[in-house]
Amino acid sequence: QVQLVQSGGGVVQPGRSLRLSCLASRFMFGHHYMHWVRQAPGKGLEWVAAISHDGGTADYADSVKGRFTISRDNVKKTLFLQMTGVRGEDSAVYYCARDRGGVSFDSWGQGVLVTVSS
Amino acid sequence: SYVLAQPPSVSVAPGETARITCDGEDIGSQGVHWFQQKAGQAPVAVIFYDGDRPSEIPDRLSGSKSGNTATLTISRVEAGDEADYFCQVYDNTNNYRVFGGGTKLTVL
Numbered sequence: 001q002v003q004l005v006q007s008g009g010g011v012v013q014p015g016r017s018l019r020l021s022c023l024a025s026r027f028m029f030g031h032h033y034m035h036w037v038r039q040a041p042g043k044g045l046e047w048v049a050a051i052s053h054d055g056g057t058a059d060y061a062d063s064v065k066g067r068f069t070i071s072r073d074n075v076k077k078t079l080f081l082q083m084t085g086v087r088g089e090d091s092a093v094y095y096c097a098r099d100r101g102g103v104s105f106d107s108w109g110q111g112v113l114v115t116v117s118s
Numbered sequence: 119s120y121v122l123a124q125p126p127s128v129s130v131a132p133g134e135t136a137r138i139t140c141d142g143e144d145i146g147s148q149g150v151h152w153f154q155q156k157a158g159q160a161p162v163a164v165i166f167y168d169g170d171r172p173s174e175i176p177d178r179l180s181g182s183k184s185g186n187t188a189t190l191t192i193s194r195v196e197a198g199d200e201a202d203y204f205c206q207v208y209d210n211t212n213n214y215r216v217f218g219g220g221t222k223l224t225v226l
Contacts, residue, residue, distance in 0.1 A: 047215040059213040103208035104151040108160040
């Protein structure tokens with residue numbers, strides 16, 4: 001059974017940086033696109049970023065483009081989200097998710113809460 | 119940007135059938151995927167590509183599409199089906215994955 005274990009959430013001041021991690025196991029990590037999806041408190045799901053299986057291609061939602069960077073280490077089977085210049089509207093639970101068919105998601109991490117507050 | 123519209127809430131009695139809709143321009147040409155999210159938990163995929171159900175999902179849940187509307191149908195609703203449900207498509211004009219706003223299913 002696919003396992004995605006996340007870490008790195010917490011409280012961060014506006015304008016500062018934070019890095020989220022997602023450790024994958026029980027599947028061939030290097031064969032799959034991966035994603036970050038977030039959910040603001042009491043709100044719906046918002047896709048944030050995607051990265052190709054080899055890390056060569058990344059796509060971002062307009063809301064985070066230029067501020068967030070998705071990356072991966074296929075040797076360590078870990079996905080990252082580097083968040084810089086964070087804003088209040090970035091406060092959310094962040095989920096990592098495994099790609100399905102290039103269009104959707106078939107497995108999700110447990111989620112980590114990021115709170116942007118001074 | 120692509121927009122998917124869902125009703126905010128649907129209520130149904132146990133044993134009845136719940137239908138949750140997802141409206142989007144040109145949704146007929148898109149594969150529609152559905153996710154169930156119970157309170158405090160991560161989402162779980164329940165339907166892929168309009169109507170394909172993962173093996174672990176009970177056959178009481180089914181998906182369909184007609185014109186610009188996709189529908190998630192839950193038959194013989196149980197208390198355990200109470201959750202938020204989100205539809206999702208791939209916007210291939212900009213490589214975005216787009217979610218609907220979500221529908222809260224309440225079992226009366």
